[in-house]
Amino acid sequence: MNTDNLNINFIRIIGELGANLGLNRSVGQIYGLLYMNDEPLSLDDIVIKLKMSKGSVSLNIRELERWEAVKKIWVRGSRKDFYEVNPDFINVIYKRTNIRTKKILNSFNSAISDFEKNNSLSKVQKERLVQIKKIQGIFQSISNNLPENISLNIISKLSSSLSVLKSILPKK
């Protein structure tokens, strides 16, 4: 069985999901296709099924390889490369999100050091600097404590600690 029976709509939606994670549509669509296909697919298969250009698929599939979202596999008797999805979807998203966290952290760091070079800050500006540094510190500690990989299990735990948190918060 293959993905031909799948509504192409599904692929479209996974594409949008990708876009919301800061990727591009095509990358998401390719992942979606592979995720839903029983068998690994070759570059040409993807070209045909998604009606994309060969160049684009080549480019985007390497992007997917880079985060270990797909794996190149060898199929006996074929010269083609085949691609197999990493079904650990949550981890793929997680890694992606971590990269973004680090980018944000970098922005903070540059902003702070740039700011500190200035030796004629007003009272308000000094306060703001203190504030930003606090935020940076927290982001930094979150980033440091983020595990390499994450499972659904771990997320569930986090999620429940979140609900505990909510119960102790003052009601709005």
Add this chain to the structure above:
Amino acid sequence: MNTDNLNINFIRIIGELGANLGLNRSVGQIYGLLYMNDEPLSLDDIVIKLKMSKGSVSLNIRELERWEAVKKIWVRGSRKDFYEVNPDFINVIYKRTNIRTKKILNSFNSAISDFEKNNSLSKVQKERLVQIKKIQGIFQSISNNLPENISLNIISKLSSSLSVLKSILPKK
């Protein structure tokens, strides 16, 4: 005192930070400028300081108003609108992130319901569907338990629960 003494670099960096949060550069820059300026600024002030067009500032400042990142204030004796920053930077980011979480959740929901319409799923495809539904469930519960507002205090707590989590995880 005003922001003239600030390296324009700082504004640039806050712009990039905004971009990493899925905004556009200008929105981030305007926020950065107001964040660092002792006094509220008028639309024209911003136009001059950031060398942006009036239309663009008008558009983007309304965007900032929409998430309560800035507030329009009235200055006695002036016909102009002035804008004051909401210095609760972390909350501004937080709200923004929540919106994105909801978007992702929507993608999941559409993908799942689209998927379920198909009545000839293979074994693998059924497994994948189960997996996706689990992920959706967790995202949903996180989204439900997210507080309306968040303080540095709360984030610190979350951050420390994260480090506890790390300590119980198997070492990679």
Add this chain to the structure above:
DNA sequence: TAGAACGTTTAATACGTTTTAAACAATATG
């Protein structure tokens, strides 16, 4: 009431990113 001072809207432009088609390089095959 005429003109100035504002902020908003709009249509055109600029810009960056994605996507393509085609040229290319490398490898396998007959």
Add this chain to the structure above:
DNA sequence: CATATTGTTTAAAACGTATTAAACGTTCTA
């Protein structure tokens, strides 16, 4: 060795978003 098969690179085109300049409507002021 010539050709076919495959993936990659590249330059150009297509596309969507951001930005601008200018027109506009409103409100204030003299």
